[in-house]
Amino acid sequence: MMQTGSCSFGLWKVIVSWEGNVVYQVQFVRTAPEGPVPVQFTKFLAGRVDSFDPLVSAAVSGDNAYSRVYAAVSKIPYGETRTYREVALVADTHPRVVGNAMARNPTSLIVPCHRVTASDGTLGGFTPDLQIKRDLLKMEGKKKRG
């Protein structure tokens, strides 16, 4: 059965909904219902692990543009970044569509949308607060390329 819980990242709460190894929702929110989450989340947000294995995002299933984008983003290694353009090439779509998909990413962290940045060297966006993206990349010790 589906379970929902939350953990903390700085001032933010991370709400997690999952069933077995499939994660349906990961969102940064101000307030969230209390409850346990899979240990992968607390460890990741503490910088103790670099993967969510064996958890997977429900968003990568299917065969549409968004799921291809989510699958491509999921392959970006910890600590590295790719541009919207680079992701678009891999997913066979347009950079703008990658932006759309990231804005609607239902499973942040599992699909590491914080590792997707703009071609001009700026960060791009992050919902609900760009500072979260900065903090996550800082925590991962952002390197360059791959």
Place this chain on the structure above:
DNA sequence: AACGACCATTATA
């Protein structure tokens, strides 16, 4: 089914 607006983009000048 068709259309227009929206967007976390990018290339060009």
Place this chain on the structure above:
DNA sequence: TATAATGGTCGTT
């Protein structure tokens, strides 16, 4: 700095 081109989704009709 501004603008055109771009593609997928979503609401409206």
